[in-house]
Amino acid sequence: MPADVPPNLPPDQSMTCHEFTDFIMAWLDGELPPAQKAVFDEHMDICGDCVRYLENYRKTVALGQAAYAPVTEKALREEVPEELVQAVLAARRLGRD
Numbered sequence: 708m709p710a711d712v713p714p715n716l717p718p719d720q721s722m723t724c725h726e727f728t729d730f731i732m733a734w735l736d737g738e739l740p741p742a743q744k745a746v747f748d749e750h751m752d753i754c755g756d757c758v759r760y761l762e763n764y765r766k767t768v769a770l771g772q773a774a775y776a777p778v779t780e781k782a783l784r785e786e787v788p789e790e791l792v793q794a795v796l797a798a799r800r801l802g803r804d
């Protein structure tokens with residue numbers, strides 16, 4: 708690694724894995740400017756490690772959101788057996804009294 712690497716990379720420079728992780732949140736939120744998004748997407752094409760990291764990050768975010776999102780009856784019906792839905796709804800009714 709030469710000591711005289713310029714601190715500011717040119718805009719068309721490929722993204723490093725470290726920069727990739729810095730941009731993940733903005734990318735997931737759709738807030739990445741088009742130029743940076745292009746570089747980000749390009750990095751995913753060449754770096755399997757970051758693709759896996761992104762997948763794990765997304766799962767973690769999804770789990771976090773699921774944990775805080777209100778559970779709707781519709782969501783329950785799509786994911787669990789009917790008996791369990793009824794049991795949960797019955798428990799909720801009991802909890803309200």
Ligand SMILES: [Zn+2]
Nearest residue numbers: 724727754757
């Ligand atoms: Zn990478």
